[in-house]
Amino acid sequence: MATRPDLLETALKLGLLEEEYHKIVEILGRKPNFTELCCYSAMWSEHCSYKNSIVWLKTLPKDSPRMLAKAGEENAGLVDIGDGYAISFKIESHNHPSAIEPYQGAATGVGGINRDIFTMGARPIAQLNSLRFGNLDNERVRFLLKGVVKGIGDYGNAFGVPTVGGEVFFDESFTINPLVNAFSAGVVKTDKIARAIAKGVGNPVYIVGSATGKDGVGGAAFASKDITGESIKDLPAVQVGDPFQEKLLLEATLEAIATGYVVGVQDMGAAGIICSTSEMSAKGGVGMDIHLDKVPLRQENMQPFEILISESQERMLMVVEKGREKEIEAIFEKWDLNCSQIGEVTDTGILRFMILGDTVAKIPAISLVLGGGAPVYVREYKEPAYYAEYHKFNINNVPDVTDKDIPKIAKFLLSHPNICSKKWVYEQYDSMVGTANQSTNAPSDAAVVMVKGTNKSIAITVDCNSRYVQADPEIGTMIAVAEAARNIVCSGGEPVAITNCLNFGNPYNPEVYWQFVGAIKGMGKACRKFDTPVTGGNVSFYNQSNIDGKEIPVFPTPTIGMLGILENRSWQTTLDFKEEGDWIYLLGYSKNCISSSEYLYSYLGVKGSPAPEFSLEEEYQLQELIKGLIRNRLIRSAHDVSDGGLWVALVESALPRNFGFSIATNPLYRKDAFLFGESQGRAIVSVGGKARETMKFEKFLEKRGIPYTFLGRVTIGDFEIDGKKVLSAKEARRIYEDSLGKKMNH
Numbered sequence: 001m002a003t004r005p006d007l008l009e010t011a012l013k014l015g016l017l018e019e020e021y022h023k024i025v026e027i028l029g030r031k032p033n034f035t036e037l038c039c040y041s042a043m044w045s046e047h048c049s050y051k052n053s054i055v056w057l058k059t060l061p062k063d064s065p066r067m068l069a070k071a072g073e074e075n076a077g078l079v080d081i082g083d084g085y086a087i088s089f090k091i092e093s094h095n096h097p098s099a100i101e102p103y104q105g106a107a108t109g110v111g112g113i114n115r116d117i118f119t120m121g122a123r124p125i126a127q128l129n130s131l132r133f134g135n136l137d138n139e140r141v142r143f144l145l146k147g148v149v150k151g152i153g154d155y156g157n158a159f160g161v162p163t164v165g166g167e168v169f170f171d172e173s174f175t176i177n178p179l180v181n182a183f184s185a186g187v188v189k190t191d192k193i194a195r196a197i198a199k200g201v202g203n204p205v206y207i208v209g210s211a212t213g214k215d216g217v218g219g220a221a222f223a224s225k226d227i228t229g230e231s232i233k234d235l236p237a238v239q240v241g242d243p244f245q246e247k248l249l250l251e252a253t254l255e256a257i258a259t260g261y262v263v264g265v266q267d268m269g270a271a272g273i274i275c276s277t278s279e280m281s282a283k284g285g286v287g288m289d290i291h292l293d294k295v296p297l298r299q300e301n302m303q304p305f306e307i308l309i310s311e312s313q314e315r316m317l318m319v320v321e322k323g324r325e326k327e328i329e330a331i332f333e334k335w336d337l338n339c340s341q342i343g344e345v346t347d348t349g350i351l352r353f354m355i356l357g358d359t360v361a362k363i364p365a366i367s368l369v370l371g372g373g374a375p376v377y378v379r380e381y382k383e384p385a386y387y388a389e390y391h392k393f394n395i396n397n398v399p400d401v402t403d404k405d406i407p408k409i410a411k412f413l414l415s416h417p418n419i420c421s422k423k424w425v426y427e428q429y430d431s432m433v434g435t436a437n438q439s440t441n442a443p444s445d446a447a448v449v450m451v452k453g454t455n456k457s458i459a460i461t462v463d464c465n466s467r468y469v470q471a472d473p474e475i476g477t478m479i480a481v482a483e484a485a486r487n488i489v490c491s492g493g494e495p496v497a498i499t500n501c502l503n504f505g506n507p508y509n510p511e512v513y514w515q516f517v518g519a520i521k522g523m524g525k526a527c528r529k530f531d532t533p534v535t536g537g538n539v540s541f542y543n544q545s546n547i548d549g550k551e552i553p554v555f556p557t558p559t560i561g562m563l564g565i566l567e568n569r570s571w572q573t574t575l576d577f578k579e580e581g582d583w584i585y586l587l588g589y590s591k592n593c594i595s596s597s598e599y600l601y602s603y604l605g606v607k608g609s610p611a612p613e614f615s616l617e618e619e620y621q622l623q624e625l626i627k628g629l630i631r632n633r634l635i636r637s638a639h640d641v642s643d644g645g646l647w648v649a650l651v652e653s654a655l656p657r658n659f660g661f662s663i664a665t666n667p668l669y670r671k672d673a674f675l676f677g678e679s680q681g682r683a684i685v686s687v688g689g690k691a692r693e694t695m696k697f698e699k700f701l702e703k704r705g706i707p708y709t710f711l712g713r714v715t716i717g718d719f720e721i722d723g724k725k726v727l728s729a730k731e732a733r734r735i736y737e738d739s740l741g742k743k744m745n746h
Helices: 003-013 018-029 034-043 095-100 102-120 138-161 230-238 243-258 270-285 304-309 325-334 385-390 406-415 466-471 473-490 511-532 598-603 618-630 645-657 669-675 692-706 727-744
Strands: 077-082 087-093 122-133 163-170 179-189 204-209 262-267 287-291 315-320 338-346 350-355 357-366 447-450 457-463 492-505 532-542 544-547 549-551 558-568 583-588 637-640 660-663 682-687 708-715 720-721 724-728
Touching: 003 018, 003 034, 003 163, 003 669, 018 034, 018 645, 034 270, 034 357, 077 492, 077 532, 087 102, 087 457, 087 558, 095 102, 095 138, 095 179, 095 618, 102 122, 102 138, 102 243, 102 262, 122 138, 122 243, 122 447, 122 457, 122 492, 138 163, 138 243, 163 447, 163 457, 179 457, 179 492, 179 558, 179 660, 204 243, 204 325, 243 262, 243 325, 262 270, 270 287, 270 304, 270 315, 304 350, 304 357, 315 325, 315 682, 325 338, 338 708, 357 692, 406 598, 406 645, 406 727, 457 473, 457 618, 466 473, 466 511, 466 558, 473 492, 473 511, 473 558, 473 618, 473 637, 492 511, 511 558, 511 618, 511 682, 544 598, 583 618, 618 637, 618 692, 645 660, 645 682, 645 720, 645 727, 682 692, 692 720, 708 720, 720 727, 724 727
Parallel strands: 087 492, 087 532, 122 163, 287 350, 492 532, 660 720
Antiparallel strands: 077 087, 087 179, 122 179, 204 315, 204 338, 262 315, 287 338, 350 357, 447 457, 457 558, 492 558, 544 549, 583 682, 583 708, 637 682, 660 708, 720 724
């Protein structure tokens, strides 16, 4: 029998491919109804199925002795830190919602990532975020930034989890399609871990938390298409968050898990009820009978498909031991939250959804999920023409700077929104809210948060320079992993694992897919070198604008969220210079390189050049050296050299305690490369100014055989280079701290 054109047309409108429609017919042994088509559309969307990325994601390293959960099998990653404790952590995107409704888009991103953490049984203790926007001279960009920052601040502050760090990056490519990546970490005792699984035939299935509405209907599909001038019509696909409700849900969920009566629990994020029922059932090899008329609703006359794919916030699916219903219901009643039994676990492997006894959808659970029946594609990819053009860049065609140029460049870089203080952003976040754990708030390359009940702290960071990845996806992503590890090491920690948020354009574009493949290859190489397996994360494709029929993808941004451990809190190291007269050293291999630097890209306006020079082995050696220096207490501060080069690193180390510095450049290198280049594998450290301290320090270095350069001394007052004043500390602080606020109040 020929396919009914209207049904196939409906499938195509829902975002399914024709071949996918025929696969659904084959799986069901019949034509699907509209509700079933909606379920497959949501679960087979890129956002849920990873159908265009899973082939490459499987190549990433995922195992280590510390790993307690395999990537993708649970709500979040889980790493053993010893002493009976584990850290759950994850990063996810909320890009498309934030492009349309920045306040709620960002707020619900924060809510969703925290639910992923506490459904593991972990109490969230710290949040980070990684944000990308266009040019701040654009009024719409300023509107998006203001809304996103307020959404993150309002939700996180009210929910009671501190935001302890993050990054903000600006480039024209993000003008219409910003990136909003939210990271959360929580702590759990290893005997209190919860799993996202359904098992035990006859066990009751509950929906707990908020009532279900039409907000977020089609959110997963919305996240799997371009941003266009018509996207505002997708506003109902943007969820609405309530941080106070989430706080209640957090406490109730952790209390319920602590009873031991919760078999499995999963956040209702993308694709709502259909996602949590199918994933939990498929993992447990079971089915469920679900009565949609028992789902608490906040809107009348909701259709079955709307109930199933709504992404209303602050909801969980929970499977409870049969006979323990009253105990669990009492907990949620105490916290004044819905706790409604909507079904039971079956041995059929089938999800059967009913309303008033009538079956409205009947689907094999395994057919909906990643690794089951969801489609898997291997897309073609090809090197874009710009890549070869970038490699034609020759530093010898750029005149070196003169001493007269340096003050002007120095001021420009300190005022650039990619480098200047993000004070305007972080002052809207509460970094000390909550009492579960406390962040030191000391200036360091990574955020350091104590783990109560132990002598340990965790160090967490989010890193990616999108410009480097655009220049060379493989090297740029290796740099993202290396910089995250360098930040953790400079803070006194040992890198142990990563989560990632992979933000790219349309995977059907071979040049975009080439960027994605290169990024995965680079990530795999770097993670193996640093022994930081991937615990999971998020793939976000279709980050692009469609303007006049032309696709304009964002710079590829594989954001790396890294977890490190300080086994001893006394190892914590900050980036600020400590005393006048302390000696300043540059560790690592200097290079005559200005490629993809902020200086070259923004100050000189040269948009095409390779990624900065990078050696995985040199990076590894540097980090091992810094660990040794910290463990042997031979340095007073450590700060990696990254955006803005050596000049910016020195200023960032001097400003916290109102110091200056006097340093000399190295005549073996061009001044622009030495001061403003961003070649990797370098860090600055300060050492006590007494001869005994510096001798011990240099002796340690010489045994390791890694290059080092004595730069100069910490001073009071001015910033001097080669005996000439570049800026006063007062003027540098004004430029560095006020520039972003001035632009935002433009």
